[in-house]
Amino acid sequence: MSDKKRDERIAIMLALLSQRGELQVRFLPKSLGVSGATVRRDLAVMEEAGLVRRTYGKITATRRCAELPVSLRHSQNTEAKRRIGALVSSLIPSRPLVVALSGGSTVRFVAKSLAARPGLTVVTNGLDTAASLMVRQLVQVVVTGGTARSLSNDLVGKETEKRLRSYHFDYAVVGADGVSPEAGFTRHSKRGADIDRIMLEQADRKMIVADSSKLGRVRQAKIADIGAVHTLVTDSQASAAMIAALRKVGVMTTTVVVPVSGSDRGRGR
Structure with missing residues (x-):
């Protein structure tokens, strides 16, 4: 899977987080049209970049805006x-x-x-x-x-x-x-x-x-x-x-x- 597609998914998740405050991880594969393994890799990238926090099957944004790091x-x-x-x-x-x-x-x-x-x-x-x-x-x-x-x-x-x-x-x-x-x-x-x-x-x-x-x-x-x-x-x-x-x-x-x-x-x- 290309970095381009990954960054698109990350941008979608950040936009959803800015609207809803938190997301249920189990619903993300269907929402994004990818496998659970792909979502886990995406979330690992987001955590490493300091964009999200994972707790008990949920993710929340660590920042209030949906700005992507320039590296992404x-x-x-x-x-x-x-x-x-x-x-x-x-x-x-x-x-x-x-x-x-x-x-x-x-x-x-x-x-x-x-x-x-x-x-x-x-x-x-x-x-x-x-x-x-x-x-x-x-x-x-x-x-x-x-x-x-x-x-x-x-x-x-x-x-x-x-x-x-x-x-x-x-x-x-x-x-x-x-x-x-x-x-x-x-x-x-x-x-x-x-x-x-x-x-x-x-x-x-x-x-x-x-x-x-x-x-x-x-x-x-x-x-x-x-x-x-x-x-x-x-x-x-x-x-x-x-x-x-x-x-x-x-x-x-x-x-x-x-x-x-x-x-x-x-x-x-």
């Missing part, structure tokens, strides 16, 4: 994220620039596409983002410092905020967990949203990347109002009505084409 998000919607990353890279001119990149699995693909750009300075609070940029040793990478947030492998806190405010960025590229014409751009984590907001505020050009599974969703922490961002890049699995609504309120929304057979409708940022 990397296998979700990978083709959409790869194409989003390539397109965003093409929208950033090939000349010396200072760019802010957030953490998150979608922004990681932006970083991979930018890694071959000499003359580029990238400031990031994302540890995975920084690692992806450093592979080719061409981009000057500045890591903000701060307190590590284990769910997302990014840095947050006052030190991070202070460092970001010392820069002026030509471009900022930030991921989002939720995109709504009414609620704006949102994240699971308030501390993460605060950092993303500062990145956008310090930039001339503000870009959000979010695969289509995030559109229409609203999370607990506001990054920015919908009109505060210049460009949203998503994928072709987004509904035409949602794209039209976003464009109507002034967001330049660009979609990358992702074949249906290659789509992976996950929840990871």
